[in-house]
Amino acid sequence: MNLGNETRLAMRTSSRFALFLITTVLSLLSETAVAETDEKQLDTDPGCFVKGFSERLNCGFVTVPENYEQPEAKQIEIHYAVIPSIQENSQPDPLLILAGGPGQAATELTPMIARIFADVRKQRDIVLIDQRGTGKSNPLSCDVNRPDELVRSDDEQALDEVAAECLAQYPDVDVTQYNTPNAIRDFERVRETLNIAQWNLYGGSYGSRVGLKYLQQAPEAVRTATLDAVAPPQVVIGPFGFNGSLAFDNMLQDCQQQKPCVQRFPNLKQQYNQVMESLAQESVLLDTEDPLSAEPIKIRLTPGRFSSVVRLALYNPATRQLLPYAISEAKTSNYKPILGLMGGTTTAVQNSIYLGLMLSVVCREDLPRATESLLQQDANNEFIGGKTAQAFVDLCKGWQTTPAPADFAEPVTSEKPILLLSGTQDPVTPPRWADIAARTLPNSLHVIAPYAGHTIAGHTCANKIVAQFVRSGSVKALDTQCVKQRKLAPFVLNANGEGL
Numbered sequence: 001m002n003l004g005n006e007t008r009l010a011m012r013t014s015s016r017f018a019l020f021l022i023t024t025v026l027s028l029l030s031e032t033a034v035a036e037t038d039e040k041q042l043d044t045d046p047g048c049f050v051k052g053f054s055e056r057l058n059c060g061f062v063t064v065p066e067n068y069e070q071p072e073a074k075q076i077e078i079h080y081a082v083i084p085s086i087q088e089n090s091q092p093d094p095l096l097i098l099a100g101g102p103g104q105a106a107t108e109l110t111p112m113i114a115r116i117f118a119d120v121r122k123q124r125d126i127v128l129i130d131q132r133g134t135g136k137s138n139p140l141s142c143d144v145n146r147p148d149e150l151v152r153s154d155d156e157q158a159l160d161e162v163a164a165e166c167l168a169q170y171p172d173v174d175v176t177q178y179n180t181p182n183a184i185r186d187f188e189r190v191r192e193t194l195n196i197a198q199w200n201l202y203g204g205s206y207g208s209r210v211g212l213k214y215l216q217q218a219p220e221a222v223r224t225a226t227l228d229a230v231a232p233p234q235v236v237i238g239p240f241g242f243n244g245s246l247a248f249d250n251m252l253q254d255c256q257q258q259k260p261c262v263q264r265f266p267n268l269k270q271q272y273n274q275v276m277e278s279l280a281q282e283s284v285l286l287d288t289e290d291p292l293s294a295e296p297i298k299i300r301l302t303p304g305r306f307s308s309v310v311r312l313a314l315y316n317p318a319t320r321q322l323l324p325y326a327i328s329e330a331k332t333s334n335y336k337p338i339l340g341l342m343g344g345t346t347t348a349v350q351n352s353i354y355l356g357l358m359l360s361v362v363c364r365e366d367l368p369r370a371t372e373s374l375l376q377q378d379a380n381n382e383f384i385g386g387k388t389a390q391a392f393v394d395l396c397k398g399w400q401t402t403p404a405p406a407d408f409a410e411p412v413t414s415e416k417p418i419l420l421l422s423g424t425q426d427p428v429t430p431p432r433w434a435d436i437a438a439r440t441l442p443n444s445l446h447v448i449a450p451y452a453g454h455t456i457a458g459h460t461c462a463n464k465i466v467a468q469f470v471r472s473g474s475v476k477a478l479d480t481q482c483v484k485q486r487k488l489a490p491f492v493l494n495a496n497g498e499g500l
Helices: 003-024 039-044 106-116 159-167 180-193 206-217 241-257 259-264 268-281 303-313 323-331 336-350 355-365 372-379 387-397 431-438 462-472
Strands: 047-050 053-065 075-083 095-098 126-129 199-204 222-228 284-289 296-301 418-423 444-449
Touching (some): 053 106, 095 106, 241 303, 241 387, 268 303, 303 336
Parallel strands (some): 095 126, 199 222
């Protein structure tokens, strides 16, 4: 079965409701590149090609139990691809990419990964494994036909029904088995199949949590670990209101520090609040195009959708610098800049998120730990309130699973060399989360990039630092000065790009 095309079709169908939904998701990197594997090539030999990447990869499948406690029962296949090193005499310990989301397929990021980690690839292979439930590893994509979802008000959205409709498409799948520990078991099967003694981990966002649990679950398999935009198991993924509000306030303060920005947008916070109040009184029905199919669609701009687009734009400096202009124009009822941000940011994330896997992980490992006190504290902000957490609460009502064992949230202790990366502008995984992880990682180094967003290897020189780290196998004597030289990017002042 050609899952590449069918997956994109499912996600295009679901885009009628998912433009709001996906803004609640952690993304791996701030840009995505969707890869299509040549399925016929896989059928004949272990080589394959992906769209957007001209070189031949080494690909394959490893058969594993869906439930490791029932090894003789139902089996599923785990798909992997290896980007070969450039040098012939490569090092035996490759770089393993742990995709984010949760719900991204690592092999679908091949062109981007090859570009970001080109220096690592000079001496080492790069291995990409589709986590179970994504890509070609028994994917849990959702073909949900709700064409009216984007014209509903915030109060009319029924995300529990969306999740239940998705779950009903998989009557023979035990979704409780699609979790982080089992993903690591799968990765270990691939490592053994490829006859690899150890590998170096790179995990971004949710992938950083997988990396931490890997250090806990199979430490002998790890040489080094780079954790970018750290989400330790102690914290709960889903309630992003508080962190988002801090990042939004940070953006407002940065505008105040730039004379052209503060002169052009002197009352930016007031304008944002006025747009939210106006949309709460009367939402606006807009004509636009589906960002994936280019078909004409209607979108009802509500306070929830508006604030979610703003929050997602905070992930990356390139979209963050557009926010003052987009908010100011929305105050004058010109919503084209906001629609542009909505189309650009949501397409990037949506192209590679498998909703079923995301819910299987978050509804099992995180939401059961979201106490009423935590939810109330997260909602206590004037930016987005508790909308992101409530979206996950509603989704998990429709996704039947069981809570992870209580010890899942225990701190990870490891003596391995670990590089922690953070950006000061990150609206979802702030630097303090990496500090939490570092308390029990005595051989770690935390590098914080000023004026950087979510998963900094994709938009700063941190990828060069990762290459240094993997070469040396030590956090000692790393040259990290390049990230400290970053400066605040100027904000866009008008439709002609003035200010850049």
